[in-house]
Amino acid sequence: MSTVKQNLARSAELAGSDSARLDVEVLLGHVLGRPRTWLYTWPEYELTVAEQGQFDALLARRHSGEPVAHLTGEREFWSLPLKVDASTLIPRPETELLVETALELCPQQQLRALDLGTGTGAIALALASERPGWQIVAAERSADAARLAEENRRSLGFDNVQIVRSDWFAQIAPQVFELIVSNPPYIDAADPHLEQGDVRFEPRSALVADREGLADIEHIAVRSVEFLTAGGWLLVEHGWQQAAAVRDIFAAAGFHNVESREDFSGWERLTLGQK
Numbered sequence: 001m002s003t004v005k006q007n008l009a010r011s012a013e014l015a016g017s018d019s020a021r022l023d024v025e026v027l028l029g030h031v032l033g034r035p036r037t038w039l040y041t042w043p044e045y046e047l048t049v050a051e052q053g054q055f056d057a058l059l060a061r062r063h064s065g066e067p068v069a070h071l072t073g074e075r076e077f078w079s080l081p082l083k084v085d086a087s088t089l090i091p092r093p094e095t096e097l098l099v100e101t102a103l104e105l106c107p108q109q110q111l112r113a114l115d116l117g118t119g120t121g122a123i124a125l126a127l128a129s130e131r132p133g134w135q136i137v138a139a140e141r142s143a144d145a146a147r148l149a150e151e152n153r154r155s156l157g158f159d160n161v162q163i164v165r166s167d168w169f170a171q172i173a174p175q176v177f178e179l180i181v182s183n184p185p186y187i188d189a190a191d192p193h194l195e196q197g198d199v200r201f202e203p204r205s206a207l208v209a210d211r212e213g214l215a216d217i218e219h220i221a222v223r224s225v226e227f228l229t230a231g232g233w234l235l236v237e238h239g240w241q242q243a244a245a246v247r248d249i250f251a252a253a254g255f256h257n258v259e260s261r262e263d264f265s266g267w268e269r270l271t272l273g274q275k
């Protein structure tokens with residue numbers, strides 16, 4: 001059997017991953033039921049046969065490209081531990097920009113918000129964690145993803161979030177919101193990135209949209225006008241090359257104060273507008 005230290009050194013086996021060391025730390029911590037810092041406190045701990053077998057199996061799956069979050073079944077978003085699976089997108093750190101911006105634009109403690117394409121529930125649950133007084137509807141078309149979001153909602157205990165199955169606005173009862181947020185599918189079907197990395201293991205229904213990736217964003221912008229109060233905000237995440245096109249879509253739909261915001265890598269990945 002090998003020690004923690006020897007197993008950590010096996011990150012060299014994951015040469016194809018740009019986060020090899022972190023991947024090994026997370027998988028080893030998951031197998032041992034310990035935080036990553038523990039691995040450096042107890043480098044000489046020798047894994048049991050069962051632990052070693054489990055770690056070897058996970059490392060082999062990671063080697064064949066499976067996302068770490070699918071192997072552990074969990075991903076942290078906005079410091080919330082979220083259950084993840086193959087039914088939807090693994091929440092990305094850059095989506096925290098959307099949460100941050102929504103909180104900045106809407107400081108009020110009472111508000112009605114709608115999260116379209118909620119997936120794991122990441123955005124809706126992050127907003128709920130910061131604003132317990134908000135009433136948040138989180139819509140999702142995929143039955144499996146909606147079940148996952150509901151499981152996350154329940155385990156985090158956010159009673160102010162309602163998960164509903166809906167094809168964008170189709171099953172949302174007529175009502176108005178002060179805030180609509182969405183991280184919809186926005187990748188073009190021909191984008192070669194779909195054949196690389198974690199996205200190979202995520203459903204196309206969470207990633208791909210028609211018309212060079214802009215069809216869902218356009219649908220959301222056009223229909224949002226009916227569901228927003230005067231002065232209400234729409235915030236949408238999009239691809240790094242789509243900001244200008246999304247601003248045009250927002251303007252054509254009648255939004256004011258349209259602007260895009262940069263993520264921590266300096267790419268315009270979020271566009272907002274006010275009704």
Ligand SMILES: C[S@@+](CC[C@H](N)C(=O)[O-])C[C@H]1O[C@@H](n2cnc3c(N)ncnc32)[C@H](O)[C@@H]1O
Pocket residue numbers: 088089090091092095116117118119120121122123139140141142145166167168182183184185186205206207
């Ligand atoms: C890019 S993922 C975002 C998931 C989550 N909001 C996040 O940020 O991690 C897009 C989500 O939209 C959902 N979706 C796709 N088409 C939809 C539609 N027509 N109506 C509602 N949800 C849809 C997908 O199933 C997926 O969960």
